[in-house]
Amino acid sequence: MKKKAVRKTSQTPECDSQKEQNVLNDIYTAVQKVAEELTTMKEEILSEIRGEVGGVKSDSKVIIEKVNGNYSAYSPDLPGCIATGLTREETELNMHKAVEMHVRGLLEDKLPIPESQASAEYVAVP
Numbered sequence: 001m002k003k004k005a006v007r008k009t010s011q012t013p014e015c016d017s018q019k020e021q022n023v024l025n026d027i028y029t030a031v032q033k034v035a036e037e038l039t040t041m042k043e044e045i046l047s048e049i050r051g052e053v054g055g056v057k058s059d060s061k062v063i064i065e066k067v068n069g070n071y072s073a074y075s076p077d078l079p080g081c082i083a084t085g086l087t088r089e090e091t092e093l094n095m096h097k098a099v100e101m102h103v104r105g106l107l108e109d110k111l112p113i114p115e116s117q118a119s120a121e122y123v124a125v126p
Contacts, residue, residue, distance in 0.1 A: 061118040062095050064088060076118040078102050 060081075064073040071091035074082045081102040085091030106113050 059116050060099050061116055061120060062092075062099070063120075064091055064095070073098075075099060075102075077114050077116045 060075045060077045062073055062075050064071055066088075070084060070086050071088050072082065072084045073091050073095040075095075078099060081095075081098050083091055083094035083098045085094050103113055
C-alpha cells in the first residue's frame with residue numbers, strides 16, 4: 001500500500017473570513033488531538049506486541065497441547081496461568097490474555113515477576 005505524503009505545518013491555511021479561520025483552527029486542533037491519541041494507542045499496542053505489561057517486559061514460555069478435541073495451554077514460568085480454546089489460534093489468544101492478566105496481578109500485588117526458567121527443545125529420534 002502506497003503512503004501519501006502528509007505536509008506538516010503549524011499554521012492553518014489563509015481564509016477569506018474570520019469565521020472560516022476559526023472553523024479551520026478548531027479542525028486543526030481536533031486533528032492534533034486525534035493524532036496524539038493515535039500515537040498513544042500505537043505505543044500501547046507495540047508494548048503489548050513486545051510483551052510489556054505495565055511498562056515491564058515479560059517473556060514467558062507457553063506450552064500448547066491438543067487434548068480431546070480442543071486445546072489447552074500453560075506457562076511453566078507462571079504457575080496457575082492456563083487457558084483453553086477450541087482452536088490453536090483461540091487458545092493462543094486466550095493464553096496471551098491470561099499471561100497479561102497474571103502479570104498485571106503480580107504487579108498490582110507488588111510481587112516479583114518470575115524470570116523465565118523454562119526452555120524447550122525438539123529431540124529427533126532416528
